[in-house]
Amino acid sequence: MELLNGKEISGQKREELFEEITRLKNNGITPGLAVILVGDHPASRSYVLSKQRTCKELGMHSVLTELPESTTEAELLARIGAFNQDPSVDGILVQLPLPPHISERKVIEAIIPEKDVDGFHPLNAGKLFTGDPAFVPCTPLGILEMLKYKNVDIKGKRVVVVGRSNIVGKPVGQLLLAEDATVSFCHSKTNNLAEHTIQADILIAAAGSAKLVTKDMVKQGAVVIDVGMNKVDGKLCGDVDFEKVKDVAGMITPVPGGVGPMTITMLMNNTVLSAKRRKA
């Protein structure tokens, strides 16, 4: 079994990004990311701070806007509108989830597609779907980057995605379909889940259910990607029963230290991409 070490792979990618950012800065362009956090969800706050720290480490411009839980939808939309107009901002990210009185759909659609570095805007989702990707969501992109780094053969392989969120499940399936994989989607209502997962050459667990994927559900030698970030007794735990599944998997991502670090790195990648597309 080989460990897919997200820290190592993202470290390599960050070095490449650092060089690219340096070149851009020498040409008068500093890639900029604006992050908006509404409320004080502790996990969200920690993700947002880590995004900001990474921006700083790479020499990018970063703006963090922290708004109280009581912020109205109109106030949030106005903030987004201001960043849409701000030429020093190449990417806008509104941390999800949002408080229940704010429509996620309206917020996502308020970010202009040219600055939608999360790739959540329906236009960008549609572009991925139709084979003309502009911004691809960061976690799916990070997963592809890991597979490519490890020279995992994707073409013609059976990929099974467990989970159908707009953030991970659906876009990662589209991305790997574009790489010529044969993709199946499973979810919480799937009958006989194990019957599907056991066939996977590449199994992606993104259901948000701790230790959902057990050893008997994984084919010998399969590549197992665990996107789960579940809190169990105060500890971070993936969707895969790592300790047992590692004995059958060919490659597997740990949690933490697998997909997580890749997601932030690909957010930086998308922001740099946006900066390179700036109109002169």
Ligand code: GUN
């Ligand atoms: N919440 C959890 N993951 C993400 C993400 O990738 N982007 C945003 N904006 N919010 C999230």
